[in-house]
Amino acid sequence: MSQGALAKRQFGHRARLVLSPAEVPVAEAQAHAARTMWNLLHAWWQMMPKDKRTLAQADDAVRQARKDLDFLAVLPAQAAQAVLKTYVQAWKNCWQGRADAPNFKGRFRSFMSVDIPQGRDLNIKRVHRRWGMVNLPRIGRIRFRWTKDLPIGKHASTENRISGARLIKNALGWHIAFRVTTLEPKPEPHRGGEVGIDVGVTVPLAVKSARGTVEEPARNVAQKAGLNRSIAAEAWGRTVTMLTYKTARYGGSLVKVPGPGTSQRCSACGVTTAGSRESQAVFVCKNPDCGWSGNADHNAARNILHLYRIGLVAFPAAGRAVVRRARRVKPPTVR
Template identity: 45%
Template structure:
């Protein structure tokens, strides 16, 4: 069975190579914008019938007429065309919105190397590897994991291509790999667990344990970040309306971006380590089917109907976004599939207010953020609120997979008794 994965590594570039890659990144963005203008000028009625061969012909002519556009390799320019056409196909089929103009400030520079054989990957030391990038030459990258088909000790497979991406810490290369693995058969036995995602406790498990983390930045880094944000605010106030931003403000923004990128990388590292440990331990993992995008919407409202507690809601939105709940679910899904397990999503309604022991549901059951106490007569069950919610998620998952793993589920089947029924 073929398994496709991505492997990301930091590039060690010389100043000349950085300039060359920056030119390619700007040319790729300009190529996208030129295609967008050309396709949209034809009108929506002709957009579906636009010929890729004609577009490729215009790209070839543009690379001859514009020297700065020729900095982009020919295969990378063709890949921009393929990606733009795929964006419109996704829009027509309802999977995404229409492609837009790529801003120089808000878009991330990227260049594709579609053919893996052009990379000529080789390991040169314990920490460094080497590959060839078109119109840049041989570049070094950090070697932290064996690539398929490169070293004898590496897995069987091959590198099918790569993408160069510029981030706050510099240029990175993302290798597209194809690995040959044995067919993964579903596990017939194993453990099932429910996970409640939160902001106070990042991951609360139904077995009573938690997966927590500390702040992503140290105290010194947080203080430095706050000073930089205040410095950027002062520099923005000095700038006159309509005046272009200066180099000093741009340098301040770059420093802020590096600190935020550091926090993001540390969060992703913790998520990878935690989800790997969970996927190795449990066969079935259940999570709530949350609409995270709707949960982090602003409470500002409109001019006629302004929102309430806007600043408090904005702070909560930032905390939820920092936890990256959606990324946790994506990591669990593919890691469980690789190990023969699977992920179950259950409805989120009532999980925090339902008693996992008797099934009594009432808003008053959750007394505080951390304490749950059942108010049903004769029950008296008390537990941590997050742990109780995780157990309800596990119970719902046990019913959802009852045909497959019902003998393994030793929890109590929660009923749906509510306050109105008990009255």
């Protein structure tokens, strides 16, 4: 196959880690230090005048903080630099209209994670059909579940390699997410169907209100409210990024469309009437000649697909408001 028929792909692969009881506190200490570093950096950013908010000044502040605060020293230097890089990129995304402004990270409302920006530091080895070993800075050699072939050893090259990783803790324990860069054949154009996607808070997990009604008060209100906050706080921009490369990998494409109005417009008759969005989950068209009813997110997704089919897409020149609206409310059409 010729070089022109190849394309550079970047994707992630998550594997389960097996940490000993002595290694778990070390990983947690690094994650807490990374979160604290982010919060200190955000406080410094807000305190400094605008002309002092430079990358060099921020780098000096990070280095000084690691010297002054002992508990920050558990975080490897490269991981601390990764926090700085991520924070600066978060502001760039905000200025370009792709995301909201960065904020402080709460202890119980953010995932525990530590970035390992250099892939060469991992020193990955496969020791068994089901297990591999990876080197984690300041933690040691750790076993992980081998579920996918990785470009290591003689199979690694400049085009096919592991560029870094991230340690992540969730309800199932500690995992490692490898960042893999590969050179793959360009897929043939996908000639399948088209689908519109709408971000829904109620459909994926619950339709019923967390608080209930006076006649039927709900149970576990605090837990459900926290769950809804977690859903709303999901990184939808990252979801769009993942959909983009996954559809491209199989020959498809992902297109953004303007989001305003798609939740209030009836997908059956195309008329927008007041009061049609009866709740977060239910849409009932108030047009006397229509009366269509259905799931509100499904209705919005149908409108999104219709906008794509008539050629109304959110081009980059459409402006910051359109891009932000498309990110926060409506992910794009996939075909």
